[in-house]
Amino acid sequence: MKYLVIGCSSAGIHAMEAIRQKDATGEITCLTKEQDLPYGRPLISYWLEGKIREEKMSLRPQEFFDRLGIRLCTGVEAVRLDLANRSVLTATGQSFTYDRLFLGCGGKPIVPPIEGLKAVPHFFFHTLADVKKIKLLVTPEDKVLIIGGGLIGLKAAESLTSLNARVTVVDLAPHLLSSIMGAGAAYMVQEAICAQGVEVKLNNSVAAVRMIGPRELAVTLKDGVQLMVNHLVVAVGVAPNLDLVQGTALSHRRGLLVDQHMQTNISGVYAGGDMVEFREMLSGQQKVVGIVLNAAMQGRVAGYNMAGFPLAFDGSMVCNSLNLFATNIVTMGESTAAGENKEILVSRPAPGVYRELVFRDGRLCGATLINDAERAGILRHLIYKQVEVDEVKEGLLAKTPQLLEIPFARWDEYYRDLTA
Incomplete structure (x- = not known):
């Protein structure tokens, strides 16, 4: 049996572990466009703050893949999926065939429709490569505007504050962290953030941005106020990465649709993690629940089923635990x-x-x-x-x-x- 896994984050790793537990001899290949060994993405802010070394961020060392007989291909991006021929084509023209396929493509940063954004330098806060760029280019006393007052934006604000940058957060919502908490709790969080010198602008958004100097951007807000900043961080959220499945017969809405066994509508093709849409257990509605624990459980369920051992996933529940300022x-x-x-x-x-x-x-x-x-x-x-x-x-x-x-x-x- 040939197993092909696309993506080597939490969902993909747990899928491979489960496959190997039930199939000791099947061929497992994993493709990831990341150049590095798999790492914990929630840890990137701690790396930027100097609280953790890069080697301590690893989800699994190379020895793990060697011991389980997994062929790990880093820096290899899957760009086209051929369901009829059960194959995946990479950006360099390589073709990988499979009997069972697991898609763990994760999410990708949402890019808001801001006038001039594509023409100016800006950061995301999504990968280790992103924060390495920030570490290289942001210096003390630089003015940084963060677009987005959710979890990603506020973790970015905390990290940049630790670098002695002068940080402003702008968010369209009436309070911070609006997707996960009400106004009362958010006000307490905002007090803690502002006490560290971060400026918060709510009920507002960025309308336009333009370059006016080598390290200076002019940012116009929705209310007409203009800000002069050195750097821009886009952190308005993450959407399921469906690039690989576009134009195929795989069913999707906001996320890729899967059943309780984490199988898509195409036999032999499974998926899990931030790219899938599944029943949220409390509301009963189909939702994308992008948390690490959820991805790990879905990957494990998918792996067992791929290896021929039926197991059902009983639903997602949103949970967040973090320390912020x-x-x-x-x-x-x-x-x-x-x-x-x-x-x-x-x-x-x-x-x-x-x-x-x-x-x-x-x-x-x-x-x-x-x-x-x-x-x-x-x-x-x-x-x-x-x-x-x-x-x-x-x-x-x-x-x-x-x-x-x-x-x-x-x-x-x-x-x-x-x-x-």
Whole structure:
């Protein structure tokens, strides 16, 4: 059996591990356009800040691929997929055939329609190569404008602040991190960011940009204000990378569509990670859930099925955990107020501490915790298992949640789910 894996990040690695667990002799080849061995992309900000060395970012060393008999081809970009002939063509004209194919192409930065953007130098904050360019070109006291106040933009702001750059963040939304938290929690995060000298401009966007000097850009905002900056970082988000599947018979909407076995509509072709669209377990809707844990689980499920051992993926759930400007942030589930029939309870038990719980139909469906992560695991499991907690929701909000606070009948339900 010939297995071909496109992409060597979390989804691809876990797919290959699962394949090898079940098929000791099959031929596994992995193509990745990255020049480096696979690394943890969430760590690129820490590399830029000097908190971690490049060799410590590795997801798997070369020895891993040698031991499992995997042919790893770095710096090789897949550019065309021939489903009829079960082959993949690379940018250099090489052709790789397969019996089973796994697509883990990940995501790619969204490029907003800004007048003049293509004509001026700008950075993304997506790969190790991106932050190496930033490290090389940004010097202390440089003025940097970051377009985007989400997770990527704010991690970029934190890293650039550590380089003593003068950072401004502009975002179209009314508050920061609008895709993962409500305004109350976001205000606390903004306070921490501004305390470190970052300027934040909300309800605004970049309308146009032009070069006016060797290291100077004139940026015009939507409200007409003009800023003079040295560098521009585009961090408005990531979209599924569907370049390889465009023009093929593979079904896709925003992301590539897969079934519970992570197989596409074409037999023998599987996919996982940031490029796929799958059922989000709380809403029941098809969504792209771009988090590392989700990619790893999907890759593992795909790998088992590719090797002939049926396994189902039961759905995605959004979870984020990060430290931003010395502020610990955890969000999970439906952590924003969007949607009907939701009850939101908020507690601020101590200065700098914030807990927001979102309930629907007597069940916890989302949570945002600021500097309050001690029992995040319990809350996550209550969300994941959708245990009815209507009788104890005030207790979950007011103090450290304990499982014994759940009434006996609910405890029995919880225990059955926990051991299922």
